[in-house]
Amino acid sequence: MKSIENNTLAGGLILALALPLIVPNEFLIHVMIMVFFYGILASSLNLTVGYVGELPLGHAAFLGIGAYTSAILSAQFHAPFWLALPVAGVIAALFGLAIGAITLRLEGHYFVLITLSFTEVMRLIVLNWVEVTRGPLGFSNIPAPVINLGAGHVYEFNSKLWYYYLGLALLAVTTICVFRFARSSYGAASVAIRENRRLAKSIGINPFRYALGTFVAGAFFAGLAGSFYAHYISFVGPEVFGFSFMVTMLMMVALGGKGTVLGPILGALVIGLALEYLRFINEVRLSVFGLLLIAVVVFLPNGITGLLLRRRRGVPAKVPQPKPAES
Numbered sequence: 001m002k003s004i005e006n007n008t009l010a011g012g013l014i015l016a017l018a019l020p021l022i023v024p025n026e027f028l029i030h031v032m033i034m035v036f037f038y039g040i041l042a043s044s045l046n047l048t049v050g051y052v053g054e055l056p057l058g059h060a061a062f063l064g065i066g067a068y069t070s071a072i073l074s075a076q077f078h079a080p081f082w083l084a085l086p087v088a089g090v091i092a093a094l095f096g097l098a099i100g101a102i103t104l105r106l107e108g109h110y111f112v113l114i115t116l117s118f119t120e121v122m123r124l125i126v127l128n129w130v131e132v133t134r135g136p137l138g139f140s141n142i143p144a145p146v147i148n149l150g151a152g153h154v155y156e157f158n159s160k161l162w163y164y165y166l167g168l169a170l171l172a173v174t175t176i177c178v179f180r181f182a183r184s185s186y187g188a189a190s191v192a193i194r195e196n197r198r199l200a201k202s203i204g205i206n207p208f209r210y211a212l213g214t215f216v217a218g219a220f221f222a223g224l225a226g227s228f229y230a231h232y233i234s235f236v237g238p239e240v241f242g243f244s245f246m247v248t249m250l251m252m253v254a255l256g257g258k259g260t261v262l263g264p265i266l267g268a269l270v271i272g273l274a275l276e277y278l279r280f281i282n283e284v285r286l287s288v289f290g291l292l293l294i295a296v297v298v299f300l301p302n303g304i305t306g307l308l309l310r311r312r313r314g315v316p317a318k319v320p321q322p323k324p325a326e327s
Contacts, residue, residue: 020161042253045222045264050253070085260303
């Protein structure tokens with residue numbers, strides 16, 4: 001499994017670096033920028049869903065918090081993007097710490113419902129706190145990142161190519177962090193909690209502490225994704241807290257394969273391409289995605305990554321089960 005992920009990630013990085021040179025198409029570059037954004041977002045959700053086994057339906061709130069933090073710092077306080085980006089991640093992580101400290105003590109549907117309610121509360125706050133968030137108008141004309149090398153050498157991200165490589169760099173950093181987490185003792189403890197919380201507790205693992213740390217890390221990377229999204233789109237409004245982002249993230253994690261480093265990125269690639277290239281059937285696009293999600297759950301319960309692993313080992317997709325003996 002490790003060799004498959006390592007080889008695929010390395011090959012994908014090389015291809016991504018060369019893609020704008022091979023196919024210099026503005027629309028394709030825009031699509032890939034959105035794929036990078038969704039890859040960061042899906043990877044951040046996968047930390048909690050794939051490794052701890054919890055389902056935070058309020059994960060989109062951290063995306064929105066990061067986006068608004070970066071927009072406010074840049075548009076109102078004229079802070080550079082390179083400062084707004086990490087601050088957005090930290091603020092989202094602090095919210096994750098506060099919410100996780102409350103919700104992760106709960107189990108089952110209580111955790112799901114409270115995290116979902118948190119997103120709606122945040123949406124109502126940004127919608128009505130007009131003095132700070134500009135209400136339904138949101139923030140427009142968010143300044144682009146600038147690199148100042150001194151001596152009059154200032155480079156502004158005024159083309160999609162700059163954002164392409166910035167998005168790729170952020171996704172690479174996120175993937176490296178998730179990779180190190182997955183191979184660490186912290187990641188192993190999180191998987192143990194996912195598999196059997198009581199058994200993990202019996203061998204000295206504190207489920208709450210490990211789940212909270214993973215939840216906060218996921219919130220941090222979602223905040224980074226929100227900051228990148230706000231500066232690339234150059235606009236952020238209350239719709240960034242919409243449930244559509246949450247559904248999209250879940251589909252990416254499920255399709256790619258939860259609990260893996262490669263899975264969310266593969267899911268982001270497939271769903272990200274579909275989101276952009278199926279806009280001509282916008283009315284039925286969500287229905288198509290719904291059917292796709294059902295098919296993945298039924299036929300690919302371990303996602304694309306699980307299928308690749310089975311092919312590598314020569315294991316059939318479904319192992320026939322013996323029929324019970326008749327009495």
